[in-house]
Amino acid sequence: MSASAGPEVAAQFSTRERFLTEERAERLRSASGRITLILILVALFLGGWEFLKWATDAPRTTLPHFHEVVDYLFSINSQGDVVWLAIGRNLRLTFIEALSGLSVAIVAGFAAGTLMALSRWTGRGIMPFVIGAQTVPIVAIAPALVIWLGTGWETKALIAGFLAFFPIAVTTARGIGDVSQDSLDLMASYGASRTEVFFKLRLPSAMPYIFTGLEVAAAFSVIGAIVAELPVGSQDGIGVVILTSQQYFSLQPESLFAAIGGACLLGGAMVGMVRVIQLVVLRGYRAQELS
Amino acid sequence: MTTADPALESGPEQLRQWNRHAGVVIPPLLVFIAAIALWELVIEAFDIQRFLLPRPSEIASLFVEDFGRLIRQGRNTLGVAGRGLLLGGGIGIALAAITFRTRWMAEGVGIYAAVLKAVPVISLAPLTVVWFGIEAGSKIATVAIATAPILFTYTLVGLRSADANAQELMRSYAAGHVRTFWNLHVPYALPLFFSGMKIAVTIAMIVAIISEYFGGSFENLGGYIRNEANNVHTVEVWTAIVMACLLGISQYMIVAGIDRYVLRWHPSKRGG
Amino acid sequence: MTTPDTSSEAVQIGTQTAISFEGVRKEFGSGVNATLAIEMVDLNIAEREFVSLIGPSGCGKSTLLRLAADLIEPSGGTVVVNDKTPRQARLDRDYGFIFQAPTLFDWRTVWKNVALPLEIMKISGMSSQKKEEEIERLLSMVGLDGFEGHHPYQLSGGMQQRVSLARALVFRPSILLMDEPFGALDEITRDRMNLELHRIWEETNTTILFVTHSIPEAVLLSNRVVVMTARPGRVQEIIPVDLPYPRTTEVEESTRYYELVTQVRESLSKAMVGDR
DSSP states (O other), rough: OOOOOHHHHHHHHHHHHHHHHHHHHHHHHHHHHHHHHHHHHHHHHHHHHHHHHHHHOOTTTTTTOHHHHHHTTTSOTTTSSSHHHHHHHHHHHHHHHHHHHHHHHHHHHHHHHHHHHOOOHHHHHHHHHHHHTTTSHHHHHHHHHHHHSSSSHHHHHHHHHHHHHHHHHHHHHHHHHHOOHHHHHHHHHHOOOOHHHIIIIIHHHHEEEHHHHHHHHHHHHHHHHHHOOOOOOOOOOOOHHHHHHHHHHTOOHHHHHHHHHHHHHHHHHHHHHHHHHHHHTTTOOOOOOOO | OOSOOOHHSSOHHHHHHHHHHHHHHHHHHHHHHHHHHHHHHHHHHHHHOTTOOOHHHHHHHHHHTTTHHHHHHHHHHHHHHHHHHHHHHHHHHHHHHHHOHHHHHHHHHHHHHHHHSSGGGGHHHHHHHHHHHOTTTHHHHHHHHHHHHHHHHHHHHHHSSOOHHHHHHHHHHHHHHHHHIIIIIHHHHHHHHHHHHHHHHHHHHHHHHHHHHSSSSSSHHHHHHHHHTTTTHHHHHHHHHHHHHHHHHHHHHHHHHHHHHHTTTTTGTTTO | OOOOOOOOOOOOOOOOOEEEEEEEEEEEGGGGOOEEEEEEEEEEEEEOOOEEEEESTTOOOOOOHHHHHHHSSSSSSEEEETOOOOOHHHHOOHHHHHOOOOOOOSSOOOHHHHHHOOOHOTTTTTOOHHHHHHHHHHOOOOOTTTTTOOOOSOOOOHHHHHHHHHHHHOOOOEEOOOOOOTTOHHHHEEEHHHHHHHHHHHHHEEEEEEOOOOOHHHHHHHHHEEOOOSBBBEEEEEEEEOSSOOOOOOHHTTTHHHHHHHHHHHHHHHHHHHHH
16 A cells, blocks of 8 residues: 555545535536426415415305405505505514514523523523423413503513523523533643633534524514503504404405515514524534434 | 442442432532522512512412413413424424535525524514414414424434445445435434424424413413513512423423433443 | 554664553442442553553543643552653643544634644744744645635545644644544555654654554554553553554555554454453
């Protein structure tokens, strides 16, 4: 066997080139494939909608035609507003509530998760309650909170934040705590300080975990904001629109579909936002399977 | 090595076992007692009105008094959550089992699942009422919509995680699809399936209560909460919250227990 | 303990002791569950030596290595590294540790993985340009130029272990502690890595303590092979390897090489029988 490195290195270069071009092609193929797939799925969804209506012969009050909902969006409501603009205004408010709640939850959840992971006794003491508190029905607390703190957007942001806090705290704790002994030994062999171990090892290795929690939290923050808008006294927000549409459902069924569609778009936008940030932040990471 | 008490070091196996369990039980207990004390103290110090935040002692005594009714209402809610989970989980797991071999199919269903996970499920509650009636049907449907995508994703990734070598081993035995599925893919999928279940039981409970909150019978936790909250009976609301938490936690623990038992062969469960 | 005669002209073994174990004992766990991993280990490794530790699995080879690295502490006896306590040696960054698994950080590129120790150590008197040159030199030495921007998961196992080798060398530690570094590699890659390691050892002034399962590997690389008994691990025999340098493929085909391999093998089987 020869120890000469010449041909071996050359071979590696060519594999590397091949690797890169393959990767680029793969990415292109998967991007265009994904768009096609999404278009097909949208078509399937609309087709399914209309098929269901046709097959069950559902009246307008159970399932309107899709185009009826679209028509409604461009009509003028009783306040003299263009419907989709009115829905958009309410969505904006709910979005602000959810986003502020999520921001607070990120800070608080990250801090709590880190504390739980780094201090064994704190972790053992608090973790069961963090898991338990997730089962607290937020609807039950929301009315009391609204009475307490008023119907302003801050209250709603707080409720949204409460719901978003737990997934972030739990995944942060898990991610920060789940570091291989070899990696810790490696850092110890460099005489790394606790701070260095945290910032150079624990935090970066926890990022994929934290982002899975963040995605759930983004969806939860929208749910929290909507739930917070439900108790009596709220004037604006997509939750209020859904409630009013429900009351006038028999008169204007399209409005409930439009409102729900709006809420779904908002949820999608929040989660999509987190995903885009994740794509940028986790650029160098191995692809995540669970999301 | 640095244990102060030599009796613990040389003590019988049971004692050490007990010691290990105590480490898991005592800290949460201390936190719990401290939290309750703090709660009472805050109410005392800031003179917080009863309808805003009642005392824990008050909640506890009413909880004991109303226990019979609460457990009845809790059972109804649990029934909705359970049936919804069964339906949603069944759909999710079935879709995962059907599609996991075909990449484009799994990806297609996966996109729907991702969208469904981003959808604020509660906003669908009024619509399910229109379709499935104001009673249990609509609630079960909402729970199913919330839990199906979770179990689909976890089961799918689990089924796909089967070791490539083991798959080839099954091939070398000339095992058919069905046999490979049960003997290889299912065991590999179990750890992630249970992780998904732990999330799904919690979500099922929350969603059941939220959808009950949207209307229908009062003979369940969500309906009771709606009724009492409208009358600003905060103590009553809190007893329902406590019941909901207890049910949620016990469900979680049951699933975790089954997980530990079924997967006692799995490396992650040993020595924990 | 005196340093052995290596009959070498190219490689000069120092006279200073780099690592010494004296009556070292290590117990894991406590009470009835305690297991004695190693016992009564006396071993001196001179500066510039290449010493291999070999023995049946579970004999405490890795334990010995971790004791020298201050990753664990002895239950009895003393360990001295470069005339200091292992802790001081660790804080002084006297050694580089190479694990059986490459232990690279997924989120860092190859380049940044190699740069990691420099970031933590903030070595004075080394300009950033010099650091970059050093990283570049090491990456090309381990045959990885062109892969600086890759992430570990994009590389094969052998390439990953070469990154970890470069990472251990980048701060020029006087001692390398290697825990079966090539155990997971295929034989061809392993042979190549061995020769590379040997070349690095000849070119630099490094002391190497090398844990391995492979007898030929131990004989080919070392100037002394330490054979250990089964648990609790003790030193069974120290076999000096008097093969000429550089250790090329010709050396691998010499009769003396085969004699030494046989000698180690016999000693090893005695070590295993002695335990029964």
